[in-house]
Amino acid sequence: MIEFKVLKKSKKSKARLGLLKTEKGLVETPCFIPVATQAVVKTLDSQEVKETKSQILIVNTFHLHLKPGEDAVKKAGGLHQFMNWQRPLMTDSGGFQVFSLGFGKDFGMGKILKKKTTNEIRIEYGQQPKLLKIDQDGVYFRSFLDGKKVFLGPRESIKIQEKLGADIIFAFDECTSPIADYKYTKKSLERTNLWARVCLKEKKSSQALFGIVQGGRYKDLRIESAGFLGTLPFDGFGIGGEFGDNKKKMLEMLNWVIKELPEQKPRHLLGIGYLEDIPKIIERGVDLFDCNVPTHYARRGIAFTSMGKLDLGKIEFLKDKSPLDKKCSCFVCQNYTRNYIAHLFRAKEITALKLLTFHNLYFFNSFVEKIRKKIKEGKI
Numbered sequence: 282m283i284e285f286k287v288l289k290k291s292k293k294s295k296a297r298l299g300l301l302k303t304e305k306g307l308v309e310t311p312c313f314i315p316v317a318t319q320a321v322v323k324t325l326d327s328q329e330v331k332e333t334k335s336q337i338l339i340v341n342t343f344h345l346h347l348k349p350g351e352d353a354v355k356k357a358g359g360l361h362q363f364m365n366w367q368r369p370l371m372t373d374s375g376g377f378q379v380f381s382l383g384f385g386k387d388f389g390m391g392k393i394l395k396k397k398t399t400n401e402i403r404i405e406y407g408q409q410p411k412l413l414k415i416d417q418d419g420v421y422f423r424s425f426l427d428g429k430k431v432f433l434g435p436r437e438s439i440k441i442q443e444k445l446g447a448d449i450i451f452a453f454d455e456c457t458s459p460i461a462d463y464k465y466t467k468k469s470l471e472r473t474n475l476w477a478r479v480c481l482k483e484k485k486s487s488q489a490l491f492g493i494v495q496g497g498r499y500k501d502l503r504i505e506s507a508g509f510l511g512t513l514p515f516d517g518f519g520i521g522g523e524f525g526d527n528k529k530k531m532l533e534m535l536n537w538v539i540k541e542l543p544e545q546k547p548r549h550l551l552g553i554g555y556l557e558d559i560p561k562i563i564e565r566g567v568d569l570f571d572c573n574v575p576t577h578y579a580r581r582g583i584a585f586t587s588m589g590k591l592d593l594g595k596i597e598f599l600k601d602k603s604p605l606d607k608k609c610s611c612f613v614c615q616n617y618t619r620n621y622i623a624h625l626f627r628a629k630e631i632t633a634l635k636l637l638t639f640h641n642l643y644f645f646n647s648f649v650e651k652i653r654k655k656i657k658e659g660k661i
């Protein structure tokens with residue numbers, strides 16, 4: 282069970298300050314959620330993640346289903362115990378993998394399309410991705426680990442997520458591709474809506490269940506999706522899928538969707554959170570958002586700082602004795618210098634990735650903490 286309270290609503294925008302209560306503790310919103318795909322934030326242990334001011338993590342249902350399997354996690358005492366993370370947790374539904382292992386893989390694309398590919402290819406109604414098959418019951422995958430057939434539908438997803446035991450779980454959905462045509466997206470939405478009801482019926486645990494708004498880049502479908510889900514007894518709402526051809530479109534989409542969702546329930550924007558997007562999505566009324574940007578970039582040698590992004594792979598940093606960010610009070614910035622981290626990165630020492638991941642997460646969490654403060658002070 283969760284409880285969500287809106288503590289303050291901005292007069293300048295749709296931003297709001299909230300408090301999410303779970304059995305494992307409180308989450309102050311708006312909140313950035315680090316991604317712990319395989320029940321770990323890559324390179325860090327749970328104690329370190331805590332020290333980055335992270336309040337809640339999101340774990341990948343599909344990956345854990347394949348390895349080590351939800352029964353193994355349940356036997357280990359559930360995800361919190363397994364990971365030694367006694368703070369709130371979420372699991373996604375596996376629906377995003379329908380996209381990333383399906384059309385996403387076929388066409389080599391992410392959630393936000395790069396302009397070049399936009400007008401060249403379209404996914405039409407009736408079309409199926411190469412590596413998986415989608416029907417009314419769910420999705421047939423091939424495991425990328427051993428090629429074994431895997432079936433995932435709304436019932437399966439809920440059962441797996443119940444065994445994993447996170448505080449917040451998501452309904453199973455089809456995340457449609459940015460290039461799906463109207464008819465494909467409309468049919469897909471009908472399926473996602475049907476699955477939403479199945480998920481609600483299937484859930485027996487006291488975990489909070491969030492429905493996921495889909496509808497692609499089409500205004501009427503987005504509004505229909507949010508309006509429909511808003512009438513169902515979900516504990517909160519994810520906003521998923523693709524956000525059109527550009528970020529401006531994504532923000533427009535949030536404007537359509539958020540006013541259709543119930544005020545008193547939390548809204549989670551799935552998988553979006555570039556630093557520059559964060560204030561904009563919060564101003565449109567998003568309470569929670571997860572993104573792998575800080576951790577993913579860290580492993581490629583990139584530090585986010587108050588002066589912009591730094592590429593520690595560049596030779597100039599080998600002589601730079603300053604911390605990653607003079608304004609940052611994280612453990613890494615208090616104790617290590619750019620030249621040392623740049624050296625570790627070039628020497629391919631894994632500690633470089635750990636230090637960068639730690640700093641980036643701390644930086645993102647502090648960035649959002651400042652936004653919360655601004656909402657409190659009436660500045661946003």
Ligand SMILES: [Zn+2]
Nearest residue numbers: 609611614640
């Ligand atoms: Zn730092």
